[in-house]
Amino acid sequence: MAINEEITLKKLEVFLSFMELNNLARVADALGQSTVSVHRALHSLEDGLRCPLFKREGRSLIPLHAAYTFAESARRALAECEEGVRKVREMSGINPVRLKIGSLYSLTLHCIPQLVIALKLRRPGLDIDLTLGSNRELLQSLAAGRLDTIIIGVQEAEHHAGLVSVPLFQDDVYLAAPLHSPYAGQTALDLQALRDEKFVTLNEGFVTSQSFSHAFELAGFVPDTAMRVGDIFSLINLVSGGIGYSLLPGRVRAFSSRIELIPLDARYGSHQQITLLMLSSRERDANLLALAAECRLYGKRGSFASN
Template sequence: MDLQQMRYVLAVAETASFTRAAERCHIAQSALSHQVARLEKELGARLFDRTSRRVRLTTAGEAFLPAARQALEAAERARAEVAAATGEIRGRLTLGSIPTVAAVDLPAALRDYRLRHPQVRITLRAGSSEQLVEQVRDGRLDAAFLGVPPGFRPQGVRDKELAHGRHVAVLAPDHPLATKHEVDLHLLADEAFVDFAEGSAARAQSDEAFAAADLRREVAFEVSGVGLIIRMVRHGLGIALLPATFTTELHGLRCVPITNGPIRVEHLIWTPHTPSLAASAFLSLLGISTPPSTA
Protein backbone atom coordinates (compact mmCIF):
# COMPACT_ATOMS: atom_id res chain seq x y z
CA MET A 1 0.00 0.00 0.00
CA ASP A 2 1.35 3.42 -0.91
CA LEU A 3 0.19 7.02 -0.80
CA GLN A 4 -0.37 7.22 -4.56
CA GLN A 5 -2.83 4.33 -4.41
CA MET A 6 -4.69 6.19 -1.65
CA ARG A 7 -4.84 9.29 -3.85
CA TYR A 8 -6.36 7.24 -6.65
CA VAL A 9 -9.00 5.76 -4.34
CA LEU A 10 -9.85 9.21 -3.00
CA ALA A 11 -10.17 10.60 -6.53
CA VAL A 12 -12.50 7.79 -7.60
CA ALA A 13 -14.62 8.25 -4.47
CA GLU A 14 -14.94 12.01 -4.99
CA THR A 15 -15.68 11.86 -8.72
CA ALA A 16 -17.69 8.59 -8.68
CA SER A 17 -15.87 7.72 -11.89
CA PHE A 18 -12.64 5.98 -12.83
CA THR A 19 -12.47 8.07 -16.00
CA ARG A 20 -12.79 11.42 -14.22
CA ALA A 21 -10.45 10.26 -11.45
CA ALA A 22 -7.79 9.38 -14.02
CA GLU A 23 -8.18 12.81 -15.63
CA ARG A 24 -7.82 14.50 -12.25
CA CYS A 25 -4.70 12.47 -11.43
CA HIS A 26 -3.20 12.90 -14.92
CA ILE A 27 -2.84 9.16 -15.47
CA ALA A 28 -4.24 6.65 -17.94
CA GLN A 29 -7.50 5.10 -16.74
CA SER A 30 -6.10 1.59 -17.19
CA ALA A 31 -3.14 2.40 -14.95
CA LEU A 32 -5.35 3.91 -12.26
CA SER A 33 -7.73 0.93 -12.37
CA HIS A 34 -4.76 -1.43 -12.10
CA GLN A 35 -3.42 0.34 -9.01
CA VAL A 36 -6.83 0.34 -7.31
CA ALA A 37 -7.21 -3.37 -8.09
CA ARG A 38 -3.75 -4.06 -6.62
CA LEU A 39 -4.71 -2.23 -3.43
CA GLU A 40 -7.99 -4.13 -3.20
CA LYS A 41 -6.09 -7.41 -3.58
CA GLU A 42 -3.68 -6.41 -0.81
CA LEU A 43 -6.55 -5.40 1.48
CA GLY A 44 -8.56 -8.50 0.64
CA ALA A 45 -11.73 -6.49 -0.02
CA ARG A 46 -13.35 -4.56 -2.85
CA LEU A 47 -13.44 -0.83 -2.26
CA PHE A 48 -15.86 0.00 -5.07
CA ASP A 49 -18.94 -1.51 -6.65
CA ARG A 50 -18.58 -0.97 -10.39
CA THR A 51 -21.41 -1.10 -12.90
CA SER A 52 -21.75 0.28 -16.43
CA ARG A 53 -23.67 3.24 -15.01
CA ARG A 54 -22.01 4.16 -11.75
CA VAL A 55 -19.20 3.62 -9.27
CA ARG A 56 -19.83 3.72 -5.55
CA LEU A 57 -18.00 2.84 -2.37
CA THR A 58 -18.57 -0.52 -0.73
CA THR A 59 -18.84 -0.81 3.03
CA ALA A 60 -15.13 -1.62 3.09
CA GLY A 61 -14.44 1.42 0.90
CA GLU A 62 -16.37 3.70 3.25
CA ALA A 63 -14.31 2.36 6.16
CA PHE A 64 -11.03 2.81 4.27
CA LEU A 65 -11.64 6.36 3.00
CA PRO A 66 -11.32 8.38 6.27
CA ALA A 67 -8.07 6.63 7.20
CA ALA A 68 -6.68 7.12 3.69
CA ARG A 69 -7.57 10.81 3.76
CA GLN A 70 -5.89 11.20 7.17
CA ALA A 71 -2.76 9.44 5.90
CA LEU A 72 -2.54 11.74 2.88
CA GLU A 73 -3.07 14.81 5.05
CA ALA A 74 -0.38 13.62 7.45
CA ALA A 75 2.05 13.15 4.56
CA GLU A 76 1.25 16.65 3.26
CA ARG A 77 1.81 18.10 6.74
CA ALA A 78 5.10 16.27 7.09
CA ARG A 79 6.38 17.72 3.81
CA ALA A 80 5.09 21.17 4.75
CA GLU A 81 6.72 21.06 8.19
CA VAL A 82 10.08 20.12 6.69
CA ALA A 83 9.78 23.00 4.22
CA ALA A 84 8.72 25.39 7.01
CA ALA A 85 11.83 24.44 9.00
CA THR A 86 13.85 25.83 6.10
CA GLY A 87 11.75 29.00 6.01
CA GLU A 88 9.48 28.02 3.12
CA ILE A 89 5.79 27.10 3.10
CA ARG A 90 4.87 24.22 0.81
CA GLY A 91 1.93 21.88 0.50
CA ARG A 92 -1.55 22.23 -0.87
CA LEU A 93 -4.27 24.87 -0.38
CA THR A 94 -7.76 23.80 -1.40
CA LEU A 95 -10.43 26.51 -1.35
CA GLY A 96 -14.11 26.62 -2.20
CA SER A 97 -16.29 29.53 -3.18
CA ILE A 98 -19.77 30.41 -4.34
CA PRO A 99 -19.63 31.91 -7.86
CA THR A 100 -20.95 35.29 -6.66
CA VAL A 101 -18.48 36.00 -3.84
CA ALA A 102 -17.95 39.76 -3.56
CA ALA A 103 -16.76 40.51 -0.01
CA VAL A 104 -13.22 39.49 -0.98
CA ASP A 105 -11.47 40.06 -4.30
CA LEU A 106 -10.57 36.39 -4.52
CA PRO A 107 -8.37 36.53 -7.65
CA ALA A 108 -6.37 39.39 -6.11
CA ALA A 109 -6.01 37.50 -2.82
CA LEU A 110 -4.80 34.38 -4.63
CA ARG A 111 -2.34 36.47 -6.65
CA ASP A 112 -0.87 37.94 -3.45
CA TYR A 113 -0.77 34.52 -1.83
CA ARG A 114 0.98 32.98 -4.83
CA LEU A 115 3.61 35.71 -4.82
CA ARG A 116 4.34 35.08 -1.13
CA HIS A 117 4.17 31.28 -1.26
CA PRO A 118 4.98 30.09 -4.79
CA GLN A 119 5.60 26.49 -3.71
CA VAL A 120 2.02 25.95 -2.50
CA ARG A 121 -0.28 24.15 -4.93
CA ILE A 122 -3.65 25.91 -5.03
CA THR A 123 -6.99 24.37 -5.98
CA LEU A 124 -10.18 26.44 -6.18
CA ARG A 125 -13.56 24.72 -6.40
CA ALA A 126 -16.96 26.31 -6.97
CA GLY A 127 -20.11 25.04 -5.28
CA SER A 128 -23.23 25.90 -3.35
CA SER A 129 -22.92 27.11 0.23
CA GLU A 130 -24.37 23.84 1.54
CA GLN A 131 -21.85 21.76 -0.39
CA LEU A 132 -18.96 23.94 0.72
CA VAL A 133 -19.84 23.66 4.41
CA GLU A 134 -19.91 19.87 4.10
CA GLN A 135 -16.57 19.77 2.25
CA VAL A 136 -14.82 21.99 4.81
CA ARG A 137 -16.32 19.97 7.64
CA ASP A 138 -15.06 16.63 6.28
CA GLY A 139 -11.63 17.98 5.32
CA ARG A 140 -11.93 18.14 1.52
CA LEU A 141 -11.51 21.93 1.62
CA ASP A 142 -9.28 24.07 3.81
CA ALA A 143 -11.59 27.09 3.67
CA ALA A 144 -14.57 28.40 1.69
CA PHE A 145 -16.55 31.54 0.95
CA LEU A 146 -20.33 31.33 1.44
CA GLY A 147 -23.36 33.50 0.67
CA VAL A 148 -26.26 32.78 3.03
CA PRO A 149 -29.38 34.38 4.54
CA PRO A 150 -29.09 36.41 7.77
CA GLY A 151 -29.15 34.11 10.78
CA PHE A 152 -27.58 31.15 8.96
CA ARG A 153 -24.86 29.57 11.07
CA PRO A 154 -22.65 26.91 9.43
CA GLN A 155 -22.27 23.92 11.74
CA GLY A 156 -19.06 21.99 12.44
CA VAL A 157 -16.70 24.67 11.10
CA ARG A 158 -15.19 27.95 12.24
CA ASP A 159 -16.51 31.03 10.49
CA LYS A 160 -16.18 34.77 10.15
CA GLU A 161 -18.89 37.05 8.83
CA LEU A 162 -17.43 39.17 6.04
CA ALA A 163 -20.16 41.43 4.69
CA HIS A 164 -23.88 42.15 4.33
CA GLY A 165 -25.30 43.06 0.95
CA ARG A 166 -28.67 43.66 -0.68
CA HIS A 167 -30.04 42.03 -3.79
CA VAL A 168 -31.16 43.93 -6.87
CA ALA A 169 -33.64 42.99 -9.57
CA VAL A 170 -31.83 41.91 -12.72
CA LEU A 171 -33.88 42.60 -15.84
CA ALA A 172 -33.54 42.43 -19.60
CA PRO A 173 -33.03 45.97 -21.00
CA ASP A 174 -36.46 45.95 -22.72
CA HIS A 175 -38.33 44.82 -19.60
CA PRO A 176 -41.14 47.25 -18.59
CA LEU A 177 -39.51 47.79 -15.17
CA ALA A 178 -36.03 48.42 -16.60
CA THR A 179 -36.53 52.19 -16.56
CA LYS A 180 -37.43 52.30 -12.86
CA HIS A 181 -34.92 53.81 -10.45
CA GLU A 182 -36.22 51.59 -7.64
CA VAL A 183 -38.83 48.86 -7.16
CA ASP A 184 -40.33 46.97 -4.24
CA LEU A 185 -41.34 43.34 -3.85
CA HIS A 186 -45.03 44.09 -4.42
CA LEU A 187 -44.17 45.40 -7.87
CA LEU A 188 -42.13 42.27 -8.63
CA ALA A 189 -44.51 39.68 -7.21
CA ASP A 190 -46.32 39.02 -10.50
CA GLU A 191 -43.13 38.51 -12.51
CA ALA A 192 -41.72 35.15 -13.60
CA PHE A 193 -38.42 34.45 -11.86
CA VAL A 194 -35.28 32.54 -12.73
CA ASP A 195 -33.67 31.33 -9.49
CA PHE A 196 -31.66 28.63 -7.80
CA ALA A 197 -33.15 25.37 -6.52
CA GLU A 198 -35.80 25.55 -3.81
CA GLY A 199 -34.33 25.00 -0.35
CA SER A 200 -30.82 26.14 -1.30
CA ALA A 201 -29.04 28.89 0.64
CA ALA A 202 -28.60 30.81 -2.61
CA ARG A 203 -32.36 31.10 -2.96
CA ALA A 204 -33.39 31.22 0.69
CA GLN A 205 -32.87 34.94 1.18
CA SER A 206 -35.20 35.75 -1.73
CA ASP A 207 -37.89 33.32 -0.56
CA GLU A 208 -37.63 34.70 2.99
CA ALA A 209 -37.99 38.30 1.78
CA PHE A 210 -41.18 37.52 -0.14
CA ALA A 211 -42.57 35.51 2.77
CA ALA A 212 -41.84 38.40 5.18
CA ALA A 213 -43.78 40.71 2.86
CA ASP A 214 -46.65 38.17 2.78
CA LEU A 215 -46.22 37.76 -0.97
CA ARG A 216 -46.10 34.75 -3.27
CA ARG A 217 -44.04 34.61 -6.44
CA GLU A 218 -43.61 32.22 -9.35
CA VAL A 219 -40.18 30.73 -9.95
CA ALA A 220 -40.62 29.65 -13.55
CA PHE A 221 -37.11 28.26 -13.95
CA GLU A 222 -34.88 26.61 -11.34
CA VAL A 223 -31.25 26.40 -12.43
CA SER A 224 -27.97 25.38 -10.82
CA GLY A 225 -25.63 28.18 -11.87
CA VAL A 226 -25.58 31.96 -11.87
CA GLY A 227 -24.20 32.04 -15.42
CA LEU A 228 -27.30 30.28 -16.73
CA ILE A 229 -29.54 32.60 -14.70
CA ILE A 230 -27.96 35.61 -16.38
CA ARG A 231 -28.31 34.14 -19.88
CA MET A 232 -31.97 33.30 -19.30
CA VAL A 233 -32.72 36.82 -18.03
CA ARG A 234 -30.91 38.21 -21.05
CA HIS A 235 -33.28 36.24 -23.30
CA GLY A 236 -36.34 37.58 -21.48
CA LEU A 237 -37.38 34.31 -19.86
CA GLY A 238 -37.76 35.93 -16.45
CA ILE A 239 -36.15 38.24 -13.94
CA ALA A 240 -33.68 37.41 -11.17
CA LEU A 241 -32.66 38.67 -7.75
CA LEU A 242 -28.88 38.73 -7.34
CA PRO A 243 -26.39 40.42 -4.96
CA ALA A 244 -25.80 44.05 -5.91
CA THR A 245 -22.03 43.75 -5.44
CA PHE A 246 -21.92 40.90 -7.95
CA THR A 247 -24.11 42.56 -10.58
CA THR A 248 -21.73 45.49 -11.01
CA GLU A 249 -19.84 43.21 -13.40
CA LEU A 250 -22.87 42.47 -15.60
CA HIS A 251 -23.19 44.16 -18.96
CA GLY A 252 -26.26 44.59 -21.14
CA LEU A 253 -28.72 44.04 -18.29
CA ARG A 254 -30.58 46.48 -16.05
CA CYS A 255 -30.04 46.15 -12.30
CA VAL A 256 -32.69 47.94 -10.25
CA PRO A 257 -32.45 48.44 -6.45
CA ILE A 258 -35.22 46.92 -4.30
CA THR A 259 -36.50 48.90 -1.32
CA ASN A 260 -37.44 45.87 0.78
CA GLY A 261 -35.33 43.29 -1.02
CA PRO A 262 -33.41 40.25 0.18
CA ILE A 263 -30.21 40.54 2.20
CA ARG A 264 -27.25 38.20 1.80
CA VAL A 265 -24.47 37.62 4.31
CA GLU A 266 -21.07 36.41 3.14
CA HIS A 267 -19.03 34.17 5.42
CA LEU A 268 -15.55 32.71 5.34
CA ILE A 269 -15.41 29.26 6.92
CA TRP A 270 -12.45 27.01 7.72
CA THR A 271 -11.63 23.79 9.52
CA PRO A 272 -12.37 23.58 13.26
CA HIS A 273 -9.09 21.68 13.62
CA THR A 274 -5.58 23.13 13.41
CA PRO A 275 -5.19 24.37 9.82
CA SER A 276 -2.23 23.34 7.70
CA LEU A 277 0.61 25.83 7.33
CA ALA A 278 -0.59 26.65 3.81
CA ALA A 279 -4.14 27.26 5.03
CA SER A 280 -2.96 29.29 8.02
CA ALA A 281 -0.95 31.51 5.68
CA PHE A 282 -4.03 32.13 3.52
CA LEU A 283 -6.21 32.93 6.52
CA SER A 284 -3.50 35.27 7.82
CA LEU A 285 -3.53 37.07 4.48
CA LEU A 286 -7.23 37.78 5.13
CA GLY A 287 -6.52 39.02 8.66
CA ILE A 288 -7.47 35.85 10.52
CA SER A 289 -5.04 34.53 13.12
CA THR A 290 -4.83 30.78 13.72
CA PRO A 291 -2.58 28.69 15.97
CA PRO A 292 0.44 27.23 14.19
CA SER A 293 0.22 23.62 13.08
CA THR A 294 1.72 21.16 15.52
CA ALA A 295 0.90 17.98 13.61
Protein backbone atom coordinates in the same frame (compact mmCIF):
# COMPACT_ATOMS: atom_id res chain seq x y z
CA MET B 1 -3.87 -13.18 8.45
CA ALA B 2 -0.44 -11.55 8.52
CA ILE B 3 0.54 -9.59 5.41
CA ASN B 4 3.71 -10.85 3.77
CA GLU B 5 6.63 -8.45 4.17
CA GLU B 6 7.10 -8.41 0.40
CA ILE B 7 3.84 -6.45 0.07
CA THR B 8 4.68 -2.78 0.61
CA LEU B 9 2.98 0.51 -0.20
CA LYS B 10 5.81 1.42 -2.56
CA LYS B 11 5.31 -1.78 -4.53
CA LEU B 12 1.57 -1.12 -4.66
CA GLU B 13 2.37 2.29 -6.16
CA VAL B 14 4.59 0.64 -8.80
CA PHE B 15 1.91 -1.98 -9.49
CA LEU B 16 -0.85 0.61 -9.99
CA SER B 17 1.39 2.69 -12.25
CA PHE B 18 2.01 -0.35 -14.40
CA MET B 19 -1.73 -1.12 -14.54
CA GLU B 20 -2.30 2.41 -15.86
CA LEU B 21 0.68 2.70 -18.23
CA ASN B 22 1.09 -0.97 -19.22
CA ASN B 23 4.75 -0.43 -20.08
CA LEU B 24 7.82 -1.04 -17.88
CA ALA B 25 9.88 1.78 -19.40
CA ARG B 26 7.11 4.36 -19.02
CA VAL B 27 6.52 3.33 -15.40
CA ALA B 28 10.25 3.64 -14.73
CA ASP B 29 10.28 7.16 -16.20
CA ALA B 30 7.18 8.19 -14.27
CA LEU B 31 8.51 6.96 -10.92
CA GLY B 32 12.17 7.84 -11.46
CA GLN B 33 13.32 4.24 -11.21
CA SER B 34 15.12 1.80 -13.49
CA THR B 35 13.21 -0.71 -15.57
CA VAL B 36 14.94 -3.49 -13.64
CA SER B 37 13.68 -2.03 -10.32
CA VAL B 38 10.11 -1.84 -11.63
CA HIS B 39 10.24 -5.44 -12.88
CA ARG B 40 11.74 -6.61 -9.58
CA ALA B 41 9.01 -4.82 -7.58
CA LEU B 42 6.24 -6.48 -9.60
CA HIS B 43 7.84 -9.90 -9.33
CA SER B 44 8.36 -9.64 -5.56
CA LEU B 45 4.76 -8.43 -5.15
CA GLU B 46 3.61 -11.64 -6.82
CA ASP B 47 5.85 -13.60 -4.44
CA GLY B 48 4.29 -11.83 -1.48
CA LEU B 49 0.79 -12.52 -2.72
CA ARG B 50 1.70 -16.10 -3.63
CA CYS B 51 -0.42 -15.54 -6.69
CA PRO B 52 0.50 -14.65 -10.29
CA LEU B 53 -0.65 -11.23 -11.46
CA PHE B 54 0.80 -11.30 -14.98
CA LYS B 55 1.60 -13.66 -17.76
CA ARG B 56 4.84 -13.22 -19.73
CA GLU B 57 4.74 -12.84 -23.49
CA GLY B 58 8.31 -12.26 -24.60
CA ARG B 59 9.43 -9.14 -22.73
CA SER B 60 5.87 -7.99 -22.10
CA LEU B 61 3.78 -8.47 -18.97
CA ILE B 62 0.06 -9.05 -19.59
CA PRO B 63 -2.21 -8.43 -16.54
CA LEU B 64 -4.33 -11.39 -15.52
CA HIS B 65 -7.85 -11.10 -14.11
CA ALA B 66 -6.31 -11.36 -10.64
CA ALA B 67 -4.30 -8.18 -11.31
CA TYR B 68 -7.42 -6.15 -12.11
CA THR B 69 -9.14 -7.47 -8.99
CA PHE B 70 -6.13 -6.68 -6.79
CA ALA B 71 -5.79 -3.19 -8.32
CA GLU B 72 -9.16 -2.16 -6.86
CA SER B 73 -8.02 -3.04 -3.33
CA ALA B 74 -4.58 -1.51 -3.89
CA ARG B 75 -6.12 1.81 -4.90
CA ARG B 76 -8.28 1.88 -1.79
CA ALA B 77 -5.32 0.98 0.43
CA LEU B 78 -3.14 3.78 -0.97
CA ALA B 79 -5.98 6.31 -0.80
CA GLU B 80 -6.68 5.44 2.85
CA CYS B 81 -3.00 5.67 3.70
CA GLU B 82 -2.65 9.06 1.98
CA GLU B 83 -5.71 10.36 3.84
CA GLY B 84 -4.30 9.11 7.14
CA VAL B 85 -0.96 10.81 6.47
CA ARG B 86 -2.75 14.07 5.64
CA LYS B 87 -4.81 13.98 8.82
CA VAL B 88 -1.93 13.13 11.15
CA ARG B 89 0.21 15.87 9.58
CA GLU B 90 -2.58 18.35 10.18
CA MET B 91 -2.95 17.22 13.81
CA SER B 92 0.81 17.63 14.27
CA GLY B 93 0.76 21.14 12.83
CA ILE B 94 2.68 20.17 9.72
CA ASN B 95 1.16 22.10 6.86
CA PRO B 96 0.43 20.61 3.45
CA VAL B 97 1.76 22.30 0.33
CA ARG B 98 -1.69 22.14 -1.27
CA LEU B 99 -4.74 24.06 -0.09
CA LYS B 100 -8.21 22.99 -1.22
CA ILE B 101 -10.57 25.98 -1.37
CA GLY B 102 -14.27 25.88 -2.18
CA SER B 103 -16.26 28.86 -3.40
CA LEU B 104 -19.29 30.12 -5.31
CA TYR B 105 -19.37 30.67 -9.07
CA SER B 106 -20.43 34.28 -8.48
CA LEU B 107 -17.15 35.06 -6.68
CA THR B 108 -14.87 33.98 -9.53
CA LEU B 109 -14.72 37.26 -11.42
CA HIS B 110 -12.98 39.45 -8.83
CA CYS B 111 -12.91 38.09 -5.28
CA ILE B 112 -11.36 34.64 -5.69
CA PRO B 113 -8.70 35.58 -8.29
CA GLN B 114 -7.52 38.50 -6.14
CA LEU B 115 -7.33 36.33 -3.02
CA VAL B 116 -5.48 33.53 -4.82
CA ILE B 117 -2.91 35.93 -6.29
CA ALA B 118 -2.34 37.58 -2.89
CA LEU B 119 -2.05 34.20 -1.14
CA LYS B 120 0.48 32.94 -3.71
CA LEU B 121 2.60 36.04 -3.16
CA ARG B 122 2.49 35.45 0.58
CA ARG B 123 3.18 31.68 0.32
CA PRO B 124 4.86 30.99 -3.08
CA GLY B 125 5.27 27.25 -2.52
CA LEU B 126 1.57 26.66 -1.91
CA ASP B 127 -0.50 24.91 -4.59
CA ILE B 128 -4.20 25.72 -4.62
CA ASP B 129 -7.15 23.62 -5.76
CA LEU B 130 -10.43 25.45 -6.34
CA THR B 131 -13.81 23.72 -6.20
CA LEU B 132 -17.01 25.56 -7.16
CA GLY B 133 -20.49 24.65 -6.02
CA SER B 134 -23.52 25.60 -3.96
CA ASN B 135 -23.47 26.50 -0.27
CA ARG B 136 -24.88 23.10 0.61
CA GLU B 137 -22.32 21.16 -1.44
CA LEU B 138 -19.38 23.18 -0.16
CA LEU B 139 -20.40 22.95 3.51
CA GLN B 140 -20.76 19.18 3.17
CA SER B 141 -17.32 18.89 1.56
CA LEU B 142 -15.77 21.05 4.31
CA ALA B 143 -17.32 18.90 7.04
CA ALA B 144 -16.14 15.71 5.31
CA GLY B 145 -12.56 16.98 4.99
CA ARG B 146 -12.62 17.12 1.20
CA LEU B 147 -12.03 20.88 1.36
CA ASP B 148 -9.74 22.83 3.70
CA THR B 149 -11.80 26.01 3.67
CA ILE B 150 -14.69 27.63 1.80
CA ILE B 151 -15.68 31.17 0.84
CA ILE B 152 -19.45 31.47 0.55
CA GLY B 153 -22.33 33.83 1.17
CA VAL B 154 -24.30 33.41 4.40
CA GLN B 155 -27.55 35.00 5.52
CA GLU B 156 -27.25 37.62 8.25
CA ALA B 157 -28.56 35.44 11.10
CA GLU B 158 -26.90 32.23 9.89
CA HIS B 159 -24.51 30.45 12.24
CA HIS B 160 -22.37 27.35 11.67
CA ALA B 161 -21.30 25.48 14.80
CA GLY B 162 -17.73 24.22 14.86
CA LEU B 163 -16.57 26.65 12.19
CA VAL B 164 -14.45 29.79 12.39
CA SER B 165 -15.68 32.63 10.17
CA VAL B 166 -13.82 35.58 8.66
CA PRO B 167 -16.18 38.12 7.04
CA LEU B 168 -15.06 39.74 3.78
CA PHE B 169 -17.92 41.98 2.68
CA GLN B 170 -21.68 42.35 2.63
CA ASP B 171 -23.56 42.15 -0.66
CA ASP B 172 -27.06 43.51 -1.22
CA VAL B 173 -29.69 41.67 -3.26
CA TYR B 174 -31.39 43.40 -6.22
CA LEU B 175 -34.13 42.74 -8.71
CA ALA B 176 -32.46 41.40 -11.85
CA ALA B 177 -34.32 42.53 -14.98
CA PRO B 178 -33.63 42.62 -18.72
CA LEU B 179 -32.59 45.99 -20.10
CA HIS B 180 -35.41 48.50 -20.70
CA SER B 181 -37.89 46.63 -18.49
CA PRO B 182 -40.90 48.56 -17.09
CA TYR B 183 -39.04 48.79 -13.77
CA ALA B 184 -35.84 50.31 -15.17
CA GLY B 185 -34.40 53.25 -13.29
CA GLN B 186 -36.31 52.77 -10.03
CA THR B 187 -34.32 53.38 -6.87
CA ALA B 188 -36.55 51.58 -4.32
CA LEU B 189 -38.59 48.91 -6.04
CA ASP B 190 -41.69 47.62 -4.26
CA LEU B 191 -41.83 43.84 -4.74
CA GLN B 192 -45.61 44.02 -4.41
CA ALA B 193 -45.64 45.53 -7.91
CA LEU B 194 -44.30 42.24 -9.32
CA ARG B 195 -47.02 39.90 -8.00
CA ASP B 196 -48.09 39.01 -11.56
CA GLU B 197 -44.60 38.63 -13.02
CA LYS B 198 -42.75 35.37 -13.67
CA PHE B 199 -39.44 34.63 -11.97
CA VAL B 200 -36.45 32.37 -12.41
CA THR B 201 -34.05 31.43 -9.63
CA LEU B 202 -31.30 29.05 -8.55
CA ASN B 203 -31.90 25.57 -7.17
CA GLU B 204 -32.13 25.10 -3.43
CA GLY B 205 -28.78 24.96 -1.68
CA PHE B 206 -27.42 28.23 -3.10
CA VAL B 207 -27.29 31.28 -0.86
CA THR B 208 -28.94 33.35 -3.62
CA SER B 209 -31.89 30.95 -3.58
CA GLN B 210 -32.15 31.56 0.17
CA SER B 211 -32.08 35.32 -0.40
CA PHE B 212 -34.79 34.96 -3.06
CA SER B 213 -37.09 33.09 -0.68
CA HIS B 214 -36.36 35.47 2.21
CA ALA B 215 -37.22 38.59 0.23
CA PHE B 216 -40.57 37.20 -0.90
CA GLU B 217 -41.37 36.05 2.62
CA LEU B 218 -40.94 39.68 3.65
CA ALA B 219 -43.14 40.74 0.73
CA GLY B 220 -45.83 38.31 1.86
CA PHE B 221 -46.42 36.33 -1.33
CA VAL B 222 -45.08 33.33 -3.22
CA PRO B 223 -43.64 34.35 -6.63
CA ASP B 224 -44.64 32.59 -9.84
CA THR B 225 -41.38 30.71 -10.45
CA ALA B 226 -41.15 29.56 -14.07
CA MET B 227 -37.78 27.81 -13.80
CA ARG B 228 -34.96 26.86 -11.44
CA VAL B 229 -31.40 26.36 -12.69
CA GLY B 230 -28.12 25.09 -11.31
CA ASP B 231 -25.69 27.93 -12.09
CA ILE B 232 -25.58 31.70 -11.98
CA PHE B 233 -24.57 32.10 -15.64
CA SER B 234 -27.64 30.28 -16.96
CA LEU B 235 -29.79 32.32 -14.63
CA ILE B 236 -28.39 35.61 -15.92
CA ASN B 237 -28.97 34.47 -19.51
CA LEU B 238 -32.59 33.56 -18.73
CA VAL B 239 -33.20 36.98 -17.20
CA SER B 240 -31.57 38.80 -20.12
CA GLY B 241 -33.65 36.72 -22.53
CA GLY B 242 -36.89 37.79 -20.88
CA ILE B 243 -37.85 34.39 -19.43
CA GLY B 244 -38.39 35.92 -16.01
CA TYR B 245 -37.12 38.30 -13.37
CA SER B 246 -34.90 37.20 -10.49
CA LEU B 247 -33.22 38.44 -7.33
CA LEU B 248 -29.43 38.51 -7.55
CA PRO B 249 -26.53 39.88 -5.47
CA GLY B 250 -24.72 43.00 -6.64
CA ARG B 251 -21.47 41.14 -7.36
CA VAL B 252 -22.95 39.58 -10.52
CA ARG B 253 -23.32 43.01 -12.14
CA ALA B 254 -19.99 42.63 -13.92
CA PHE B 255 -20.94 39.25 -15.43
CA SER B 256 -23.34 40.71 -17.98
CA SER B 257 -24.20 44.07 -19.54
CA ARG B 258 -27.54 42.66 -20.70
CA ILE B 259 -29.30 42.82 -17.33
CA GLU B 260 -30.06 45.64 -14.92
CA LEU B 261 -29.89 45.31 -11.14
CA ILE B 262 -32.60 47.46 -9.54
CA PRO B 263 -32.51 48.32 -5.80
CA LEU B 264 -35.31 46.91 -3.65
CA ASP B 265 -37.38 48.87 -1.19
CA ALA B 266 -35.76 48.66 2.27
CA ARG B 267 -38.75 46.64 3.54
CA TYR B 268 -37.64 43.70 1.41
CA GLY B 269 -33.92 44.16 1.80
CA SER B 270 -31.94 40.94 1.79
CA HIS B 271 -28.20 40.76 2.34
CA GLN B 272 -25.46 38.16 1.96
CA GLN B 273 -22.32 38.18 4.08
CA ILE B 274 -19.42 36.83 2.02
CA THR B 275 -17.43 34.83 4.54
CA LEU B 276 -14.42 32.54 4.82
CA LEU B 277 -15.26 29.42 6.84
CA MET B 278 -12.85 26.83 8.25
CA LEU B 279 -13.03 24.09 10.85
CA SER B 280 -12.26 25.30 14.39
CA SER B 281 -9.79 22.44 14.73
CA ARG B 282 -7.68 23.90 11.92
CA GLU B 283 -7.72 27.60 12.69
CA ARG B 284 -3.99 27.56 13.60
CA ASP B 285 -2.99 26.04 10.25
CA ALA B 286 -0.39 28.40 8.77
CA ASN B 287 -1.85 28.27 5.26
CA LEU B 288 -5.36 29.00 6.51
CA LEU B 289 -4.04 31.80 8.71
CA ALA B 290 -2.42 33.34 5.63
CA LEU B 291 -5.67 33.09 3.65
CA ALA B 292 -7.66 34.55 6.55
CA ALA B 293 -5.26 37.49 6.69
CA GLU B 294 -5.73 38.15 2.97
CA CYS B 295 -9.51 37.95 3.40
CA ARG B 296 -9.39 40.60 6.12
CA LEU B 297 -7.22 42.83 3.92
CA TYR B 298 -9.62 42.31 1.01
CA GLY B 299 -12.51 43.50 3.15
CA LYS B 300 -10.60 46.52 4.45
CA ARG B 301 -9.57 47.55 0.94
CA GLY B 302 -13.18 47.52 -0.19
CA SER B 303 -12.12 45.43 -3.21
CA PHE B 304 -15.69 44.20 -3.50
CA ALA B 305 -16.84 47.63 -4.66
CA SER B 306 -15.93 46.62 -8.21
CA ASN B 307 -17.79 43.32 -7.92
